[in-house]
């Protein structure tokens with residue numbers, strides 16, 4: 505579904521009709537979530553409204569550069585919810601899923617005013633009074649850009665930068681298959697408004713901490729090629745994490761390194777966790793469906809990107825899953 509003029513106008517009217525807004529996004533927020541959150545709150549505050557974005561955890565290392573002068577409220581304990589400023593509307597960006605809003609459930613239960621969703625995901629099980637959802641949009645930021653543009657509210661460099669970050673991260677810097685011509689049109693428009701693409705690129709992609717940099721090195725050194733170089737298996741042990749002084753958060757997108765290999769059909773990263781559990785990330789190229797594979801082990805996600813958690817030691821989980829994966833790769837008819 506693409507956005508209709510009626511849907512955009514209805515959401516614009518909703519915003520005009522209210523004065524004080526709370527804005528939230530999904531747990532473990534990414535660039536689209538945070539970019540959309542800050543772009544919306546800044547725009548509202550600039551246009552005579554009072555907006556309060558709410559976060560429930562510190563910004564991840566990668567997105568700390570977004571922590572600008574935008575005011576926001578940090579809720580760390582359930583009791584903090586009562587201290588929120590009064591609001592007459594709640595807007596949720598980049599999700600409509602209750603499962604992705606676990607840390608916000610006390611607010612969702614307590615808040616009795618109207619709720620609005622601005623999103624691009626097909627899955628939506630959160631009750632709301634109005635939605636602006638475009639499931640074809642590669643980022644919630646692109647949906648928000650159309651709304652703000654319609655309201656003539658898209659006219660400053662900081663807001664443009666937040667939206668640029670939203671679109672750039674959800675499209676993997678305009679490289680994933682969800683990248684459309686619209687993404688480039690909007691990128692140009694946002695750059696003309698003052699979004700600094702070089703600074704944003706450096707912050708997002710050239711700013712790894714030494715811990716993450718070392719961890720990527722370990723992951724690449726661990727890479728083994730199986731099944732005629734179509735299967736890449738990488739492994740990170742608890743020892744790797746302590747040697748690199750790294751944490752679980754540093755593994756974001758490490759699996760994507762395997763996609764450099766032209767012959768890769770499927771890649772898998774085994775990450776040893778405390779407590780005899782292995783966290784597994786997978787990526788694939790068509791026609792290999794990693795969602796179908798991960799589903800067999802209680803995991804899932806998307807056809808090209810999935811994950812799962814499997815109980816057992818790193819050695820036994822790795823052996824068992826690799827054997828299954830090798831046989832799945834052999835059965836796959838790769839038409840290239």
Ligand SMILES: [Mn+2]
Nearest residue numbers: 536598643644
């Ligand atoms: Mn998104």
